Amino acid sequence: MNFPPVDEQLAIIRRGVEKIVPEEELAVKLTKSRETGIPLRIKYGIDPTGIDVHLGHTVPLRKMRQFQELGHQAVIIIGNYTALVGDPSGRDQARVKKLTEADVEANARDYLNQVGKVIDISQAEVHRNGDWFAKMSFAEILQLCGKITVAQLLTRDDFAKRYASQTPIFLHECLYPMMQAWDSVMIKSDIELGGTEQLYSFMLARDLQRDQHLPQQVGVMSPILVGTDGEQKMGKSLGNYIGISETPFDMMKKFMQIPDATMGMYFNLLTSIPLEEVTAILQGHPKEAKVRLAKSVIAGYHSEQHALEAADRWQREVGGGELPTDIPTVTLNLTTLAAQLPQCQGDLVHSRLAAAQLLKVAGLTPSTSDAIRLIQQGGLSIYDGDQPTLISDPKAVIELKTGLLVKAGKKKIARLVIDH
RNA sequence: GGCGGGAUACCCGAGUGGCCAAAGGGGCCAGACUGUAAAUCUGGUGGCUCUGCCUUCGCAGGUUCGAAUCCUGCUCCCGCCA
Numbered sequence: 001m002n003f004p005p006v007d008e009q010l011a012i013i014r015r016g017v018e019k020i021v022p023e024e025e026l027a028v029k030l031t032k033s034r035e036t037g038i039p040l041r042i043k044y045g046i047d048p049t050g051i052d053v054h055l056g057h058t059v060p061l062r063k064m065r066q067f068q069e070l071g072h073q074a075v076i077i078i079g080n081y082t083a084l085v086g087d088p089s090g091r092d093q094a095r096v097k098k099l100t101e102a103d104v105e106a107n108a109r110d111y112l113n114q115v116g117k118v119i120d121i122s123q124a125e126v127h128r129n130g131d132w133f134a135k136m137s138f139a140e141i142l143q144l145c146g147k148i149t150v151a152q153l154l155t156r157d158d159f160a161k162r163y164a165s166q167t168p169i170f171l172h173e174c175l176y177p178m179m180q181a182w183d184s185v186m187i188k189s190d191i192e193l194g195g196t197e198q199l200y201s202f203m204l205a206r207d208l209q210r211d212q213h214l215p216q217q218v219g220v221m222s223p224i225l226v227g228t229d230g231e232q233k234m235g236k237s238l239g240n241y242i243g244i245s246e247t248p249f250d251m252m253k254k255f256m257q258i259p260d261a262t263m264g265m266y267f268n269l270l271t272s273i274p275l276e277e278v279t280a281i282l283q284g285h286p287k288e289a290k291v292r293l294a295k296s297v298i299a300g301y302h303s304e305q306h307a308l309e310a311a312d313r314w315q316r317e318v319g320g321g322e323l324p325t326d327i328p329t330v331t332l333n334l335t336t337l338a339a340q341l342p343q344c345q346g347d348l349v350h351s352r353l354a355a356a357q358l359l360k361v362a363g364l365t366p367s368t369s370d371a372i373r374l375i376q377q378g379g380l381s382i383y384d385g386d387q388p389t390l391i392s393d394p395k396a397v398i399e400l401k402t403g404l405l406v407k408a409g410k411k412k413i414a415r416l417v418i419d420h
Numbered sequence: 421g422g423c424g425g426g427a428u429a430c431c432c433g434a435g436u437g438g439c440c441a442a443a444g445g446g447g448c449c450a451g452a453c454u455g456u457a458a459a460u461c462u463g464g465u466g467g468c469u470c471u472g473c474c475u476u477c478g479c480a481g482g483u484u485c486g487a488a489u490c491c492u493g494c495u496c497c498c499g500c501c502a
Binding site for chain 2: 253261
């Protein structure tokens with residue numbers, strides 16, 4: 001195996017990495033592997049709890065990919081056993097929902113499919129940590145527990161906070177870092193990838209490895225990727241994530257919404273554009289920079305072509321204010337409507353309907369009250385052909401006909417189909 | 421187990437008999453501005469057949485002309501003590 005020079009490897013590995021612990025051991029490991037021709041074993045573990053892989057997850061995965069490209073061995077741990085516990089990292093309370101083993105297995109398969117979009121899964125080792133945890137005896141578990149003190153556990157920020165605020169810390173959660181660390185022992189990892197919040201477990205892994213007379217792993221920790229709000233950690237529950245399985249156009253829209261200040265981090269962590277070039281890009285027009293960023297990432301999960309199309313479409317529909325190409329149709333059956341809205345029967349027999357009622361029945365607003373507010377604030381436009389007409393009176397009577405476009409606010413739009 | 425505090429709209433949180441569909445903030449929505457975002461400004465933010473009506477302040481009852489506010493019971497949270 002021929003590895004690139006250590007300096008070159010280090011430059012690639014260091015990009016977008018917040019912490020390498022212990023820093024000096026990384027070069028030593030790389031040097032040794034280059035001399036012996038033995039690839040380093042790069043560990044990355046995930047718990048198959050959710051299903052949507054988003055860009056936040058791709059940060060360490062991209063790092064994994066880079067290690068692969070440098071000739072090292074990717075080792076993916078599917079935490080099917082740790083998933084039964086739930087990672088307490090950064091949590092201020094224990095997870096509530098418990099996953100069944102069947103859920104976990106289904107999630108794991110789905111997860112591997114998605115991960116394949118970032119790393120070369122055919123060249124990766126995949127392990128499930130249930131393979132070893134399921135076989136451990138209680139005595140063995142006890143022995144492992146003997147390696148960790150409560151005081152050590154409490155050095156973790158999340159546990160310390162919970163302890164201080166008297167929020168429950170369950171015993172099985174205490175075992176989580178131990179399990180994660182034991183995975184490192186079992187697969188003899190040289191490097192472990194993850195976020196900075198994993199520091200405790202990464203260091204515990206070193207202790208356990210030393211205990212077993214194994215070489216100790218080095219933690220390579222990525223910063224936390226912020227979400228599209230530019231503030232908080234990207235995550236599903238916060239609704240600020242960009243999923244890698246989303247359509248190019250959906251990704252495009254989300255990318256264009258990130259705050260300018262967040263672009264630097266995204267370029268650094270999500271693209272391979274050389275950093276000098278990134279600096280130049282960021283000095284140009286922010287909008288152009290954002291388009292460039294979006295295209296670069298989208299191309300990685302779809303194709304150059306799709307990325308281009310998405311960017312063009314965004315420019316036309318969002319930037320240029322043109323009507324979107326995929327307007328959903330809403331079918332209104334006048335007979336049914338008349339039965340639902342007896343007070344509007346008079347209008348309906350003439351295929352007419354008050355604007356506020358229309359928004360409600362077309363599903364563009366959740367209630368007529370909401371529709372009235374929206375209309376009064378100038379949010380309703382009706383397109384008959386290409387001509388928009390602003391409707392500002394909720395009671396304005398609209399002539400219903402098929403093909404009419406109803407646009408409520410910036411985002412909600414529907415094409416009517418009238419049925420008698 | 422004892423004592424005390426609390427539960428208000430999407431979230432936080434004021435309100436302690438009528439002027440309360442309920443202050444304020446966050447979020448969100450609409451409009452202006454813009455580069456798309458941010459920032460800023462304006463308005464809005466229970467429902468309806470809408471100058472009015474109906475439903476909502478943990479749940480169920482009660483007092484009262486009138487209750488988010490007072491009383492009784494219940495459920496759940498939280499603090500202190502043991």
